Amino acid sequence: xxxxxxxxxxxxxxxxxxxxxxxxxxxxxxxxxxxxxxxxxxxxxxxxxxxxxxxxxxxxxxxxxxxxxxxxxxxxxxxxxxxxxxxxxxxxxxxxxxxxxxxxxxxxxxxxxxxxxxxxxxxxxxxxxxxxxxxxxxxxxxxxxxxxxxxxxxxxxxxxxxxxxxxxxxxxxxxxxxxxxxxxxxxxxxxxxxxxxxxxxxxxxxxxxxxxxxxxxxxxxxxxxxxxxxxxxxxxxxxxxxxxxxxxxxxxxxxxxxxxxxxxxxxxxxxxxxxxxxxxxxxxxxxxxxxxxxxxxxxxxxxxxxxxxxxx
Ligand code: ADP
Ligand code: MG
Numbered sequence: 001x002x003x004x005x006x007x008x009x010x011x012x013x014x015x016x017x018x019x020x021x022x023x024x025x026x027x028x029x030x031x032x033x034x035x036x037x038x039x040x041x042x043x044x045x046x047x048x049x050x051x052x053x054x055x056x057x058x059x060x061x062x063x064x065x066x067x068x069x070x071x072x073x074x075x076x077x078x079x080x081x082x083x084x085x086x087x088x089x090x091x092x093x094x095x096x097x098x099x100x101x102x103x104x105x106x107x108x109x110x111x112x113x114x115x116x117x118x119x120x121x122x123x124x125x126x127x128x129x130x131x132x133x134x135x136x137x138x139x140x141x142x143x144x145x146x147x148x149x150x151x152x153x154x155x156x157x158x159x160x161x162x163x164x165x166x167x168x169x170x171x172x173x174x175x176x177x178x179x180x181x182x183x184x185x186x187x188x189x190x191x192x193x194x195x196x197x198x199x200x201x202x203x204x205x206x207x208x209x210x211x212x213x214x215x216x217x218x219x220x221x222x223x224x225x226x227x228x229x230x231x232x233x234x235x236x237x238x239x240x241x242x243x244x245x246x247x248x249x250x251x252x253x254x255x256x257x258x259x260x261x262x263x264x265x266x267x268x269x270x271x272x273x274x275x276x277x278x279x280x281x282x283x284x285x286x287x288x289x290x291x292x293x294x295x296x297x298x299x300x301x302x303x304x305x306x307x308x309x310x311x312x
Pocket of ligand 2: 041042091
């Protein structure tokens, strides 16, 4: 479906992507992962020609991407930016319907597609279709951004860290939805993340970048069982540290000197474990490097119960 052959992208003399070769199969969930600055976004944007390549070849459906009209690429390849940018003056319905309208779909067809996608995103069409983005919560807007990329039914969807701005629990429910969606609609998805846990959960295969070069391509299983080198091993090693902890729930505004009467917990305590304290206490004091931070039952409860989309 998508093939890179010895692709290099230079900015001046610096190689942002260095001699990358890989193939994404039709219907595959392909994850690009790597540290910040390793070339993930550049790679993704070269697929739909948002960024021109310097050397090598990229094929889309066995034809070089340079043989396509740019608008064709934009229509056939849905794109989700890291920061979802809905058009603020348009309604949710209009935002979703944009590409279908450009493609000349009939109004009736566009409307039923829009409603179908809103339902997929867990947003009741009757309630939300005529609202403006500002009337939705961040999580809801994020959902709209994701389904908008699917609106014209493109065979390929590119996603650049679509969930990175979300808190850990909201993110997990998004991931679950996306897996379900992928099973239902069988898209080819190229998904960028720097989160190894997310990559392992979502990817059929994972492609790990380091300073523009590909270190390893393989299934999550292969990454775990046969890391090719030290770098891969260390990257995988982060998995263990990435559970959700009490420290993830507090911010600097919670810092306090007065912890009288509150039980003290370490910031690396697993949140599920910490949660059991709240049957007894209203508030706990989380020990962090910046000092004690107070965490209330309500703070956690909000995170655990707030399905993304419930709090417009
Ligand atoms: P990632 O998405 O993995 O964080 P990017 O693909 O955005 O990484 O960037 C890869 C490298 O290319 C980085 O070193 C970045 O600084 C550099 N880079 C990205 N865009 C530009 C640009 N427009 N001009 C110069 N250098 C850039
Ligand atoms: Mg990036």
